[in-house]
Amino acid sequence: MPAAAVVYVADSAWAPYGGRSEEFIRRRARSLSHFLVEQGADMIVVACNTATAAAVPMLRQSMRLPIVGMEPAVKPATAATRSGIVGVLATVGTLQSARFAALLDQFGGDIRVLTRACPGLVEQVEAGDLDGPATRALATQYVLPLLAGGADTLVLGCTHFVFLRPLIEEIAGPDVRVIDTGEAVARRVEQVAATLQPGSASSGGIAFWTSGDAAALAGPLCRLWGEPAVLSDLPAEHAGD
Numbered sequence: 001m002p003a004a005a006v007v008y009v010a011d012s013a014w015a016p017y018g019g020r021s022e023e024f025i026r027r028r029a030r031s032l033s034h035f036l037v038e039q040g041a042d043m044i045v046v047a048c049n050t051a052t053a054a055a056v057p058m059l060r061q062s063m064r065l066p067i068v069g070m071e072p073a074v075k076p077a078t079a080a081t082r083s084g085i086v087g088v089l090a091t092v093g094t095l096q097s098a099r100f101a102a103l104l105d106q107f108g109g110d111i112r113v114l115t116r117a118c119p120g121l122v123e124q125v126e127a128g129d130l131d132g133p134a135t136r137a138l139a140t141q142y143v144l145p146l147l148a149g150g151a152d153t154l155v156l157g158c159t160h161f162v163f164l165r166p167l168i169e170e171i172a173g174p175d176v177r178v179i180d181t182g183e184a185v186a187r188r189v190e191q192v193a194a195t196l197q198p199g200s201a202s203s204g205g206i207a208f209w210t211s212g213d214a215a216a217l218a219g220p221l222c223r224l225w226g227e228p229a230v231l232s233d234l235p236a237e238h239a240g241d
Helices: 022-038 049-062 074-080 098-108 121-126 133-148 159-172 182-193 214-225
Strands: 006-010 085-090 112-117 153-156 177-179 206-210 231-233
Touching (some): 006 022, 022 049, 074 098, 074 177, 112 133, 121 133, 121 159, 121 214, 133 159, 159 177, 206 214, 214 231
Parallel strands (some): 006 206, 085 112, 085 153, 153 177, 206 231
């Protein structure tokens, strides 16, 4: 979708969401969604499994534009496993959510699903440290018990963890399949966009905003994005809580 204009908000001041209350996440989701609408958005992607579980139903009830959410790729993982055991790497908030429990009920079937909360990994990604010793030690600590439990398929149940996919695949080895939802969500965004009236902003491009310190976070952003990028501070009314 090269003609699509994208506005991206990193809620860095309040990351990670995994240990936050559902009410807190809903307040942040509401404020940031209103900001995106102010910027001209005609579709919102909640690019966070924890925020999807906590806030997407509320956003869909209160807003008049399409809301695309995330959920851990339990369904494709249960189809892909050969051992019958799937491992899920996620945040505490995602694993404790009713939405995740419903996923297991719907798609788990006879498949055994092992879960692992991964505190600390989100912060490493936020800092742009994707393969340093501390990040590698944390990833190893979380991945190896799932492999020891027999998992031959791992689900990246947090959008931050996609940046760690090469490291996780290295730790897990070539016989373990690693699955995330990025491609499926992109296809859904394309489908929804096809039903919308084309907006006036059709020249493409992306604007990055953060609730954190834009100057301090510019370096990690460029590393994660893979090319130079300009990061701006959110207006105060949307940055605070």
